[in-house]
Amino acid sequence: MKLVVQVRLLPTAVQAAALEATLRACNEAATWVSEVAFARGEFKNFALRKLTYEQVKSGWNLGAQAAQHTIKKTCDAYATLKANLRAGRLGRLATLALYRRGESDLVHRDGMWFLNATCEIPEAEPNTDPVDFLGIDLGIVNIATTSDGEIMAGRELNRIRVRERGLRTKLQKKNTPSARRRLNKRRRKEARRAKDINHKIAKHVVAEAECTGRGIALEDLTGIRERVRLRKPQRATHSSWSFHQLGQFIAYKARKAGVPVVYVDPAYTSRTCAECGHIDRANRVSQAWFACRSCGVVAHADRNGSRNIRARAWELWRRGAQSTAPAPPRSRPEGQDANAAPQPVAPVVQARRFNDGS
Numbered sequence: 001m002k003l004v005v006q007v008r009l010l011p012t013a014v015q016a017a018a019l020e021a022t023l024r025a026c027n028e029a030a031t032w033v034s035e036v037a038f039a040r041g042e043f044k045n046f047a048l049r050k051l052t053y054e055q056v057k058s059g060w061n062l063g064a065q066a067a068q069h070t071i072k073k074t075c076d077a078y079a080t081l082k083a084n085l086r087a088g089r090l091g092r093l094a095t096l097a098l099y100r101r102g103e104s105d106l107v108h109r110d111g112m113w114f115l116n117a118t119c120e121i122p123e124a125e126p127n128t129d130p131v132d133f134l135g136i137d138l139g140i141v142n143i144a145t146t147s148d149g150e151i152m153a154g155r156e157l158n159r160i161r162v163r164e165r166g167l168r169t170k171l172q173k174k175n176t177p178s179a180r181r182r183l184n185k186r187r188r189k190e191a192r193r194a195k196d197i198n199h200k201i202a203k204h205v206v207a208e209a210e211c212t213g214r215g216i217a218l219e220d221l222t223g224i225r226e227r228v229r230l231r232k233p234q235r236a237t238h239s240s241w242s243f244h245q246l247g248q249f250i251a252y253k254a255r256k257a258g259v260p261v262v263y264v265d266p267a268y269t270s271r272t273c274a275e276c277g278h279i280d281r282a283n284r285v286s287q288a289w290f291a292c293r294s295c296g297v298v299a300h301a302d303r304n305g306s307r308n309i310r311a312r313a314w315e316l317w318r319r320g321a322q323s324t325a326p327a328p329p330r331s332r333p334e335g336q337d338a339n340a341a342p343q344p345v346a347p348v349v350q351a352r353r354f355n356d357g358s
Contacts (some may be wrong), residue, residue, distance in 0.1 A: 025060040026070050032056075033074045043078040045071065095119060124258030124318060130215040133262060133317070135310025136205060136250070137269070137302045138219060138243045141287060144201050145302035146208070147217075147310040152201050164190045195245065202249035206257050215260035218247055218314030219269065262313035276308035 011019060033052045043049050047073050056067040099119040107114040135147035144152045164186070171179040209216050221243055254261045270290075272279045278294035285291045290301040 007125045022062075022066070023229055025062060026066060026184060029060045029062065029067070029070045030074050032059075032073055034077070037074060037078060043082075045075045048075060066135065095121075121256060123256050126258045127213065127215070127260055130260055130317070133215045133217040133310045133313040134205065134209045134212075135217045135252065135306040135308070135313065136219075137306035137309060138221065139244060139302055142302050143197070144205065144246065145300075145306050146205065147303070147306040149300075149303050151300070151302065161190060165249075181311070198246040198249050202253050204257055205250055206253040209254070209259050210257045214312065215262060216250060216254055217262050217264060217309045218250065218311060219266035220263040221247070221266060224247045227283045260317075262316055264309055264312040264316065266309075268306040269305045269312075270301065272304075272308050274311070275298070 033048065033056065036052055037048055040051065042051065049068065052071055053067055056070060057064065060192045062070070096117050096119065098136050099121050100117050101120045102118040104115055104117040107116060133147075139145065142151050142157070167186070168183065170184045186317060205216065251261055268279050271281055271283050273283060273290075273292035273295060274294060275297045276295040278292055280293050283290055283292055284301060286301070288301055289298065290304040291298045
């Protein structure tokens with residue numbers, strides 16, 4: 001059994017400079033070895049060592065062990081790339097090689113360099129005849145709840161946000177140089193975590209709809225921040241609710257997979273009984289539970305809401321509402337082209353108003 005033991009080093013300033021110089025030399029040597037391997041088509045360790053070993057030692061003044069390790073690491077990198085290509089896991093670099101089109105932006109952020117490249121990813125054949133719709137209720141306590149009854153809870157994310165908010169308040173009050181450095185380091189950590197969670201939820205929802213031949217039903221939450229009035233303790237939680245980002249992620253992933261998306265009016269979805277259609281404010285017993293005052297059915301509130309969203313979307317689809325493509329997200333996630341004009345796509349329906357007779 002092999003174990004990897006991590007030991008923290010405490011080098012002096014001179015030793016740290018020497019270590020950095022050695023790493024820099026190894027990286028430069030590995031880049032050269034990779035170019036030789038690609039040009040010669042030789043990716044085996046022993047054969048590549050014959051071609052590059054002496055030059056790596058003399059050109060970058062590396063010891064025998066460091067030179068051999070650099071060559072082996074290069075071979076390992078090519079082996080990993082080959083395995084990913086065989087398994088269909090192209091990765092971002094392969095995606096760039098296959099689909100990169102148009103402009104690219106070079107970004108320097110927090111001491112790191114990024115390349116934002118525009119890619120044109122082929123879309124799947126649109127599904128113009130879905131068998132049903134998967135309703136998605138977006139919320140704060142539960143980030144997303146499906147009409148199948150699946151709940152993707154947001155409690156962990158909300159706990160993290162509360163902790164981060166408290167930490168920011170303390171650091172801002174302290175206002176020392178070290179506190180400002182710490183604030184700067186953590187400023188985008190919460191946003192990155194929320195974005196990662198939203199990507200995973202969107203991917204799961206689209207995959208579920210695609211494999212069952214269904215469309216996706218979402219609420220049209222445009223302007224909800226302006227319409228909803230909240231008490232002061234609730235404002236921070238509501239303002240950090242990234243429902244718009246999650247909705248965008250679902251829309252563009254669905255478009256790429258050929259899954260139809262329908263937006264419905266969210267009015268009274270939380271007060272309407274999905275079984276009998278009775279609408280009453282008293283039906284919503286609490287944040288978590290729904291109890292119909294007419295038929296007596298008891299259900300999870302978000303599950304009941306998602307079933308109403310699904311029913312409204314199915315009704316709209318049967319009426320043949322006008323189809324439009326969703327606007328591409330501004331952040332260009334996962335290859336979305338921000339400069340491309342929206343093109344008409346048949347199975348995507350935009351319904352801004354829906355009157356349920358209430």
